[in-house]
Amino acid sequence: MAYETLGWDIDDGMLMLTLNRPAKMNAFTVQMCDELADAYARASRDDAVKAIVVTGAGKVFCAGMDLSVDGNVFGLDETLPSPTLADMTERLHEPEIERGLRDTGGKVALAMYDCLKPIVGAVNGVAVGIGSTMLLPMDFRLASTSARFGFVFGRIGITMEACSSWFLPRIVGLEQALEWCYRADIFDAEEALAKNLVRSLHPPETLLADAVAFARGLVAGRSAVGIALTRQMLMRNHAARHPIEAHRIESLAVFHAQGGDGSEGVRAFREKRAPDFTSRASAMPPFYPWDAA
Amino acid sequence: MAYETLGWDIDDGMLMLTLNRPAKMNAFTVQMCDELADAYARASRDDAVKAIVVTGAGKVFCAGMDLSVDGNVFGLDETLPSPTLADMTERLHEPEIERGLRDTGGKVALAMYDCLKPIVGAVNGVAVGIGSTMLLPMDFRLASTSARFGFVFGRIGITMEACSSWFLPRIVGLEQALEWCYRADIFDAEEALAKNLVRSLHPPETLLADAVAFARGLVAGRSAVGIALTRQMLMRNHAARHPIEAHRIESLAVFHAQGGDGSEGVRAFREKRAPDFTSRASAMPPFYPWDAA
Amino acid sequence: MAYETLGWDIDDGMLMLTLNRPAKMNAFTVQMCDELADAYARASRDDAVKAIVVTGAGKVFCAGMDLSVDGNVFGLDETLPSPTLADMTERLHEPEIERGLRDTGGKVALAMYDCLKPIVGAVNGVAVGIGSTMLLPMDFRLASTSARFGFVFGRIGITMEACSSWFLPRIVGLEQALEWCYRADIFDAEEALAKNLVRSLHPPETLLADAVAFARGLVAGRSAVGIALTRQMLMRNHAARHPIEAHRIESLAVFHAQGGDGSEGVRAFREKRAPDFTSRASAMPPFYPWDAA
Numbered sequence: 001m002a003y004e005t006l007g008w009d010i011d012d013g014m015l016m017l018t019l020n021r022p023a024k025m026n027a028f029t030v031q032m033c034d035e036l037a038d039a040y041a042r043a044s045r046d047d048a049v050k051a052i053v054v055t056g057a058g059k060v061f062c063a064g065m066d067l068s069v070d071g072n073v074f075g076l077d078e079t080l081p082s083p084t085l086a087d088m089t090e091r092l093h094e095p096e097i098e099r100g101l102r103d104t105g106g107k108v109a110l111a112m113y114d115c116l117k118p119i120v121g122a123v124n125g126v127a128v129g130i131g132s133t134m135l136l137p138m139d140f141r142l143a144s145t146s147a148r149f150g151f152v153f154g155r156i157g158i159t160m161e162a163c164s165s166w167f168l169p170r171i172v173g174l175e176q177a178l179e180w181c182y183r184a185d186i187f188d189a190e191e192a193l194a195k196n197l198v199r200s201l202h203p204p205e206t207l208l209a210d211a212v213a214f215a216r217g218l219v220a221g222r223s224a225v226g227i228a229l230t231r232q233m234l235m236r237n238h239a240a241r242h243p244i245e246a247h248r249i250e251s252l253a254v255f256h257a258q259g260g261d262g263s264e265g266v267r268a269f270r271e272k273r274a275p276d277f278t279s280r281a282s283a284m285p286p287f288y289p290w291d292a293a
Numbered sequence: 294m295a296y297e298t299l300g301w302d303i304d305d306g307m308l309m310l311t312l313n314r315p316a317k318m319n320a321f322t323v324q325m326c327d328e329l330a331d332a333y334a335r336a337s338r339d340d341a342v343k344a345i346v347v348t349g350a351g352k353v354f355c356a357g358m359d360l361s362v363d364g365n366v367f368g369l370d371e372t373l374p375s376p377t378l379a380d381m382t383e384r385l386h387e388p389e390i391e392r393g394l395r396d397t398g399g400k401v402a403l404a405m406y407d408c409l410k411p412i413v414g415a416v417n418g419v420a421v422g423i424g425s426t427m428l429l430p431m432d433f434r435l436a437s438t439s440a441r442f443g444f445v446f447g448r449i450g451i452t453m454e455a456c457s458s459w460f461l462p463r464i465v466g467l468e469q470a471l472e473w474c475y476r477a478d479i480f481d482a483e484e485a486l487a488k489n490l491v492r493s494l495h496p497p498e499t500l501l502a503d504a505v506a507f508a509r510g511l512v513a514g515r516s517a518v519g520i521a522l523t524r525q526m527l528m529r530n531h532a533a534r535h536p537i538e539a540h541r542i543e544s545l546a547v548f549h550a551q552g553g554d555g556s557e558g559v560r561a562f563r564e565k566r567a568p569d570f571t572s573r574a575s576a577m578p579p580f581y582p583w584d585a586a
Numbered sequence: 587m588a589y590e591t592l593g594w595d596i597d598d599g600m601l602m603l604t605l606n607r608p609a610k611m612n613a614f615t616v617q618m619c620d621e622l623a624d625a626y627a628r629a630s631r632d633d634a635v636k637a638i639v640v641t642g643a644g645k646v647f648c649a650g651m652d653l654s655v656d657g658n659v660f661g662l663d664e665t666l667p668s669p670t671l672a673d674m675t676e677r678l679h680e681p682e683i684e685r686g687l688r689d690t691g692g693k694v695a696l697a698m699y700d701c702l703k704p705i706v707g708a709v710n711g712v713a714v715g716i717g718s719t720m721l722l723p724m725d726f727r728l729a730s731t732s733a734r735f736g737f738v739f740g741r742i743g744i745t746m747e748a749c750s751s752w753f754l755p756r757i758v759g760l761e762q763a764l765e766w767c768y769r770a771d772i773f774d775a776e777e778a779l780a781k782n783l784v785r786s787l788h789p790p791e792t793l794l795a796d797a798v799a800f801a802r803g804l805v806a807g808r809s810a811v812g813i814a815l816t817r818q819m820l821m822r823n824h825a826a827r828h829p830i831e832a833h834r835i836e837s838l839a840v841f842h843a844q845g846g847d848g849s850e851g852v853r854a855f856r857e858k859r860a861p862d863f864t865s866r867a868s869a870m871p872p873f874y875p876w877d878a879a
Binding site: 360361365366367369371373375376377378381382394395396399402403406430446447448449450451452453454455456457458459460461462463466467468470471472474475476477529532533534584 | 704725726756757782785803804805808809812813815816817819820821823824826827828829830831832833834835836837838839840841843844845846847848849850851852854855856861863865872873876
């Protein structure tokens with residue numbers, strides 16, 4: 001799949017994924033949805049990718065859904081007869097539902113949730129609507145001091161999307177999530193930092209280099225399967241009803257590692273040398289994925 | 294239903310709900326439980342109500358359960374033969390359980406959880422026991438600098454109620470929730486602010502006006518169904534096991550909006566004018582409620 | 587069961603549980619796993635124990651898994667043929683799985699989760715690997731200014747354990763949990779405090795006395811069953827899908843208390859005297875435990 005709305009560039013293990021419609025302020029379209037979902041899945045399979053940095057071309061990160069397109073701006077099929085929760089449960093992958101009903105931002109968010117590589121946002125400017133909600137399934141959000149955010153859905157009479165009713169309160173708390181969604185206004189980088197939406201602020205001129213260095217530091221010298229499992233275990237297990245659900249997966253993960261990178265890690269530790277890990281995220285252990293929803 | 298323990302006053306979309314037993318420091322009774330549960334349901338149905346501000350008459354918010362009443366102070370039927378979890382699951386709405394076993398604070402908390410309008414607390418003074426736990430299902434807690442709080446159940450040999458074992462750790466974290474419940478003491482507004490129990494502190498003389506202005510700012514110019522869905526989506530979806538549960542609801546919400554307030558919102562945005570939203574929370578879309586527990 | 591790796595000392599209701607392999611920096615072994623799991627269960631049954639303080643002998647808390655032991659350092663059976671999630675679900679208590687597959691840290695964490703007494707950590711020095719993750723199911727972590735922490739599993743090619751993929755993000759947030767696990771480095775007490783991993787820092791020479799005084803303050807004058815239920819209700823109910831799950835348990839807890847310590851508490855309150863609570867955690871009400879996973 002060749003991307004028209006995205007840049008895809010790998011440099012020494014770091015994938016730079018760039019929202020690339022600068023003439024349209026990188027506004028989100030159905031095509032960008034499909035390309036982003038494809039790109040995150042492709043990054044999972046591609047062993048050359050160790051971590052992902054996401055940014056926007058030009059001075060904006062993403063100005064939200066492109067409301068200037070012809071037809072249904074949400075990419076939905078208005079002729080669907082009164083869809084129900086059962087349609088979203090039992091018929092999720094039928095073309096009529098997949099194309100006509102499913103929220104496009106949500107498809108991207110679920111692809112990010114499933115991703116096997118750490119995702120670092122480099123929020124280089126305005127990020128509103130889907131531009132803000134697509135940041136939430138990332139592992140980390142680094143932002144330029146000139147970044148702006150906004151869960152502005154209420155301004156146009158719609159509601160939050162991209163699974164943000166799940167992600168946002170888990171990151172900033174239920175009260176702050178309610179406040180930003182009711183307010184539906186644009187807020188600055190300082191507020192985003194103070195309320196823990198972003199990890200750190202950076203000068204515009206160093207943001208990208210800082211984000212790449214940060215991402216590289218997370219994965220350098222690490223087991224690729226270990227990184228992938230760490231991400232998936234935290235994303236999935238923390239929302240479990242009971243800690244025994246985590247215990248089940250963790251036991252399998254440690255058992256699997258001791259036949260591979262874990263043995264090498266212990267040997268290297270005893271021999272006081274750097275380990276030589278060889279696992280590949282393209283060959284995950286058989287217990288993964290453990291809850292294919 | 295005429296209220297004897299509550300004030301109900303609507304002014305330009307703002308419902309002022311007042312705990313109104315000032316001679317008893319607004320202490321909570323079985324009657325107040327019934328009236329509060331009724332009031333939150335009524336506010337959901339009444340399109341004249343856009344947001345709710347809750348406060349106490351006089352200098353106190355709520356001094357807790359009224360321990361001076363005759364009979365069982367908890368409003369329970371002591372003669373019930375050894376009730377079980379099955380009683381609370383399978384027989385929840387049978388009169389014997391409904392009246393004799395169900396925690397009164399929990400009935401109020403569940404009515405607040407289900408409410409379709411934002412709820413802003415204006416904590417004007419002492420709020421202990423149920424006075425503190427009834428604050429937790431609110432969207433926001435604004436407090437007077439003279440407010441006092443306390444999860445004091447341990448002082449009288451009982452345990453936390455009003456679904457606070459679910460709400461409190463979600464607001465302030467598990468460790469702080471454990472500490473306050475073990476300590477069971479009264480703490481001041483500064484501690485409540487420092488630990489994120491309240492959103493902001495206000496001088497006693499401006500608290501009520503500040504709370505009304507804040508509540509009004511959340512809903513002014515917004516879609517009534519959009520506000521109701523935003524509240525319900527965040528309250529319910531953030532506790533889901535997997536983000537796809539949020540995706541299902543969000544997809545239905547966006548689909549539904551694009552046939553109503555969403556279309557008007559996009560038109561108004563393109564025409565650079567204020568939108569004219571017409572939806573009513575008394576006519577919620579058919580997919581709501583999506584988990585009637 | 588006599589402990590060889592632990593100290594067990596009760597003084598006026600306070601159990602001091604000491605990791606006691608100082609010549610090995612209190613490194614964790616399969617034997618220590620078994621003894622810790624036994625000790626937490628024993629503390630639940632022993633009415634002489636009101637609260638638990640956990641610390642390490644000497645200058646270290648716990649240096650992690652003992653990688654110097656012979657055989658499989660993780661205590662696993664490498665000959666198990668490709669274990670699956672079904673093994674961890676359906677065969678959890680079969681000896682082959684119990685001994686050969688289950689993560690040892692997770693067995694300790696689940697015993698702590700089930701414990702009926704508050705657990706206060708007195709982290710007196712280095713706490714890495716399982717030394718850090720065994721802190722997470724505690725109610726509170728107090729630390730010496732000289733303490734050091736580290737979720738270092740990635741250094742040796744394995745992944746987080748001891749149910750920490752459930753506990754850690756609930757304590758410090760998903761983003762911070764991801765960062766520490768990817769970094770896999772050692773960090774100091776100041777960072778642990780700033781990120782809410784620990785409750786407070788203490789001079790090394792007063793840490794233990796401070797922790798005992800803090801623990802004593804949590805339980806002095808309290809109902810033993812009330813404390814046990816408070817801990818279990820917060821640990822279990824906060825992770826529920828819907829607040830009605832908390833309502834069910836809370837209703838049973840208040841109903842049960844009003845026939846025991848709750849009646850005494852209300853009488854004492856009316857008579858303006860200190861209550862005389864008589865319940866024992868060795869005789870929990872019949873609705874406990876309510877989700878035996």
